[in-house]
Amino acid sequence: MEKMPFQDAQGITDLEAVIAAARAAVTTTSDWKKTLPVLTGSMVTLRELRLSDAPSLLAMLSTEEVSRFISPPPTTVEGFERFIAWTHRERAAGNYVCFAVVPHGMDSAIGIFQVRQLEPGFATAEWGFAIGSAFWGTGVFLDGARMAVDFAFDVIRTHRLEARAAVLNGRGNGALRKVGAVQEGVLRKSFLRNGEYLDQTLWTILDEDWRQAKSVWGGQVH
Numbered sequence: 048m049e050k051m052p053f054q055d056a057q058g059i060t061d062l063e064a065v066i067a068a069a070r071a072a073v074t075t076t077s078d079w080k081k082t083l084p085v086l087t088g089s090m091v092t093l094r095e096l097r098l099s100d101a102p103s104l105l106a107m108l109s110t111e112e113v114s115r116f117i118s119p120p121p122t123t124v125e126g127f128e129r130f131i132a133w134t135h136r137e138r139a140a141g142n143y144v145c146f147a148v149v150p151h152g153m154d155s156a157i158g159i160f161q162v163r164q165l166e167p168g169f170a171t172a173e174w175g176f177a178i179g180s181a182f183w184g185t186g187v188f189l190d191g192a193r194m195a196v197d198f199a200f201d202v203i204r205t206h207r208l209e210a211r212a213a214v215l216n217g218r219g220n221g222a223l224r225k226v227g228a229v230q231e232g233v234l235r236k237s238f239l240r241n242g243e244y245l246d247q248t249l250w251t252i253l254d255e256d257w258r259q260a261k262s263v264w265g266g267q268v269h
């Protein structure tokens with residue numbers, strides 16, 4: 048019978064290295080429940096929301112053009128503070144993450160990227176995003192989106208990332224198409240907004256598609 052690898056000194060070193068790597072992997076993948084990492088792109092940083100982001104998020108996300116096709120955001124600073132505290136609790140419980148979008152040279156959040164599990168363990172998850180309209184069309188979305196999607200696939204180990212956008216939401220659908228999501232169908236009358244049921248487009252990205260696309264664009268954020 049061949050010696051088992053851990054029966055000689057080299058084997059023990061290998062085994063220790065394997066255990067250390069496994070521990071590191073476990074730490075990396077579970078750390079986000081304690082606090083989110085800071086992700087740095089070419090235009091923006093993604094980081095944990097802070098209570099002090101509440102006034103800027105109120106100014107950025109509560110306008111009619113931003114909120115038209117999304118679940119109604121809070122309407123007061125206190126409401127955003129409660130939302131931010133809730134995001135921290137849901138992250139700690141391992142159900143959900145919400146990143147603040149902070150352009151380089153600024154301190155406060157101008158938008159958010161959210162990912163929530165649709166089944167325990169995040170294998171299927173849903174993402175959503177909103178950015179202040181002053182930053183639309185600037186490249187901030189794509190920069191942040193690539194980091195948020197990387198995080199979903201690489202760290203929280205999502206396999207299938209869904210997004211829903213009201214069919215009438217031209218920018219939302221355009222943004223999802225641009226980031227490489229695939230349109231799977233239309234969810235008829237699935238979203239109640241201002242007393243009216245709206246159709247939504249279901250968009251998905253699979254981990255394998257994302258890795259393939261990244262090998263083409265080389266992980267470069269532009």
Ligand SMILES: CC(C)(COP(=O)(O)OP(=O)(O)OC[C@H]1O[C@@H](n2cnc3c(N)ncnc32)[C@H](O)[C@@H]1OP(=O)(O)O)[C@@H](O)C(=O)NCCC(=O)NCCS
Nearest residue numbers: 113176177178182183184185188211212217218219221222
């Ligand atoms: C969704 C959002 C984050 C995207 O950010 P953005 O900066 O507007 O996105 P971009 O400009 O990078 O990309 C949008 C794309 O849609 C295109 N687009 C704009 N209006 C469009 C329309 N009516 N129909 C189709 N495509 C449209 C744009 O031309 C752009 O594509 P391009 O860069 O190839 O020209 C931002 O618009 C937002 O916060 N909207 C309000 C909240 C929201 O709707 N969230 C999405 C819920 S699914």
